[in-house]
Amino acid sequence: MNTDPRKGKQAIINKRKGRGQEIGATPLDIGFDLFFSAKRTEGVRSRTLADYKSYWRYFREWLAQAHPEIQFIGQITVVTLREYIEYMSHEHKRYEGVECRKQDGKTLSPATVASRLRALQTMCKFWAAEGLAQTNPAEKIKAPRKDMAEKSIITDEQLSAIIAAADTSTFAGYRDRALMLLLADTGLRINEALHLEESFIDIQSRCIRLPGHLNKNRKPRVVPVSASVLREIVRLMDENREYFDTTYIFVSNYGDRLKADQFRKRLRQYATDAGIDTTKTKVSPHRFRDYFITNYLLNGGDLFTLQRIVAHADIKTTQGYVKVNEEAMRDSHTQFSQIARLGLPRPRKRGR
Numbered sequence: 001m002n003t004d005p006r007k008g009k010q011a012i013i014n015k016r017k018g019r020g021q022e023i024g025a026t027p028l029d030i031g032f033d034l035f036f037s038a039k040r041t042e043g044v045r046s047r048t049l050a051d052y053k054s055y056w057r058y059f060r061e062w063l064a065q066a067h068p069e070i071q072f073i074g075q076i077t078v079v080t081l082r083e084y085i086e087y088m089s090h091e092h093k094r095y096e097g098v099e100c101r102k103q104d105g106k107t108l109s110p111a112t113v114a115s116r117l118r119a120l121q122t123m124c125k126f127w128a129a130e131g132l133a134q135t136n137p138a139e140k141i142k143a144p145r146k147d148m149a150e151k152s153i154i155t156d157e158q159l160s161a162i163i164a165a166a167d168t169s170t171f172a173g174y175r176d177r178a179l180m181l182l183l184a185d186t187g188l189r190i191n192e193a194l195h196l197e198e199s200f201i202d203i204q205s206r207c208i209r210l211p212g213h214l215n216k217n218r219k220p221r222v223v224p225v226s227a228s229v230l231r232e233i234v235r236l237m238d239e240n241r242e243y244f245d246t247t248y249i250f251v252s253n254y255g256d257r258l259k260a261d262q263f264r265k266r267l268r269q270y271a272t273d274a275g276i277d278t279t280k281t282k283v284s285p286h287r288f289r290d291y292f293i294t295n296y297l298l299n300g301g302d303l304f305t306l307q308r309i310v311a312h313a314d315i316k317t318t319q320g321y322v323k324v325n326e327e328a329m330r331d332s333h334t335q336f337s338q339i340a341r342l343g344l345p346r347p348r349k350r351g352r
Contacts, residue, residue, distance in 0.1 A: 023073015110146035161274035183288035
């Protein structure tokens with residue numbers, strides 16, 4: 001039998017050891033290091049990277065106790081992840097193992113469980129896409145459902161009382177008053193406000209021009225400011241120039257940038273001084289953002305313009321902040337209810 005020499009040598013590619021047999025054999029911590037390095041290369045924010053590290057540590061600590069036999073990425077299954085969710089939701093207690101925090105015996109909130117799950121879902125998706133795992137075990141995992149509580153919005157009277165509680169005869173009190181006015185007038189996030197520099201303030205256009213690195217979506221943003229609030233900010237900048245060598249607007253008594261936790265503590269004290277029961281009405285910097293968004297819409301503001309001002313990626317997020325005024329809702333119902341328009345006569349009183 002003649003052999004055609006043009007066929008060349010026999011291919012041996014199909015005889016080699018398939019790479020698929022090695023998929024899933026990556027050790028857990030090496031798999032995380034690969035994921036973390038990739039996310040850092042993508043330019044993920046440092047806070048998100050820190051969360052990835054924390055959430056991975058929590059997961060590894062649980063694995064070491066519940067499933068010490070799991071050592072490789074490919075051993076993580078849907079059952080493993082669901083068991084972890086069950087543990088977080090019903091067994092693990094808040095601040096367990098944290099010496100500096102008071103143990104209250106409560107389980108993790110659904111929001112915390114969802115955050116940790118999202119991190120693991122992102123990791124599993126990465127491992128599957130990179131060929132480190134055969135499948136994505138978290139693809140069909142859903143976060144625990146949670147009941148939506150009605151948001152507690154600060155009233156006009158409460159806001160006025162909190163602002164009035166600041167002692168404006170001191171620099172710190174005057175600074176806090178200006179910061180509270182700014183938060184309530186613009187809906188800025190606290191970290192956005194505390195990172196403001198003088199160059200971001202456009203006095204002629206009466207707005208703040210936030211650069212991309214300060215926004216969650218990394219896009220530049222224009223935030224309008226009321227004239228009265230802008231005057232307070234300009235006065236604060238003038239005082240800063242006289243006493244401090246800084247470009248930041250909100251600084252401590254020593255001239256360094258004010259920290260969010262410092263302001264939160266002072267804000268809680270202002271709420272107490274104003275006679276507000278913080279067990280019923282939570283007072284935090286984010287409540288000022290809620291106040292701005294809610295009242296902007298109640299006063300007739302445009303939903304899509306508001307979305308751009310507060311930089312919500314999804315319009316549904318903006319809608320979720322809306323607390324409908326009950327009186328306005330009743331008036332609207334009366335106006336548009338067809339039964340109300342019929343003008344039906346009232347029935348006679350029934351005899352006994």
